[in-house]
Amino acid sequence: MPNPDLTTYKTLYLQTAREHLRDLKKDLTLLNQTPQDQHLVYEIFRLFHSLKSQNYFMGFQNTGNFCKTLETYFRKIKDGFTAYHPAVSNIIIESIVQIENSLNMIEKNGLEKDLHFEISSFEKRLGLQ
Amino acid sequence: MKLILVEDDVFFRKFYVEKLKEKGFEIEEADDGEQGLEKIRSFKPDLVLLDIIMPKKDGFEVLKDMQADSSLKDIPVLVFSTLGQETDVAKAKKLGATDYVNKSLFDFNQLLEKINTLTKK
Numbered sequence: 001m002p003n004p005d006l007t008t009y010k011t012l013y014l015q016t017a018r019e020h021l022r023d024l025k026k027d028l029t030l031l032n033q034t035p036q037d038q039h040l041v042y043e044i045f046r047l048f049h050s051l052k053s054q055n056y057f058m059g060f061q062n063t064g065n066f067c068k069t070l071e072t073y074f075r076k077i078k079d080g081f082t083a084y085h086p087a088v089s090n091i092i093i094e095s096i097v098q099i100e101n102s103l104n105m106i107e108k109n110g111l112e113k114d115l116h117f118e119i120s121s122f123e124k125r126l127g128l129q
Numbered sequence: 130m131k132l133i134l135v136e137d138d139v140f141f142r143k144f145y146v147e148k149l150k151e152k153g154f155e156i157e158e159a160d161d162g163e164q165g166l167e168k169i170r171s172f173k174p175d176l177v178l179l180d181i182i183m184p185k186k187d188g189f190e191v192l193k194d195m196q197a198d199s200s201l202k203d204i205p206v207l208v209f210s211t212l213g214q215e216t217d218v219a220k221a222k223k224l225g226a227t228d229y230v231n232k233s234l235f236d237f238n239q240l241l242e243k244i245n246t247l248t249k250k
Contacts, residue, residue: 012143045182046137046182050182054141056234057234
């Protein structure tokens with residue numbers, strides 16, 4: 001449930017979350033050209049981490065949990081447990097679209113998208129299960 | 130009371146700076162660890178609110194640099210963490226952080242209590 005005490009911050013939340021998604025797309029394009037670039041991996045990890053934190057803060061638990069899945073995936077790459085491969089970029093782009101859709105719903109009617117199924121599905125596709 | 134908030138996310142920075150100013154704190158802000166360290170040196174705050182995951186220099190590096198500087202090592206540091214960062218918090222404490230708050234929980238009173246406790250001389 002969205003936090004009612006924070007409605008005045010909704011515009012700032014939507015604006016900054018969309019900026020993070022725009023930066024994610026830009027960084028992902030660059031990472032596909034240089035998949036070993038650890039600086040880009042860290043930046044993508046950091047952006048998903050920020051999106052997760054913002055969503056939890058605003059009370060959008062589902063969207064926060066979905067962002068956490070992507071944060072966990074890039075944390076594993078950052079910490080050297082797996083390597084990034086550009087073949088995965090379609091899944092990452094799809095995840096960004098899911099977050100965009102949830103933000104659009106939040107903007108329109110104040111309620112986030114139900115992402116329970118997507119969280120499980122993306123965890124499987126990213127090898128996190 | 131002088132505070133500095135080192136936090137890369139403009140959303141959290143704006144929110145917490147506004148709320149803490151309303152409570153009468155003098156507050157500086159920095160959007161990455163490198164700038165944060167510079168401002169900690171020049172502003173000499175009574176307490177540092179420190180995010181961990183940041184560009185240029187992360188919170189761990191800021192803590193290491195503070196511990197290595199005799200003029201900064203005694204300034205209390207409250208880590209601004211979020212859900213799922215338990216390991217990061219433990220590491221930050223080993224590196225000299227005093228305590229932590231979960232910035233995603235919107236428990237402003239808890240933050241004020243911790244600030245007051247940590248700045249009591």
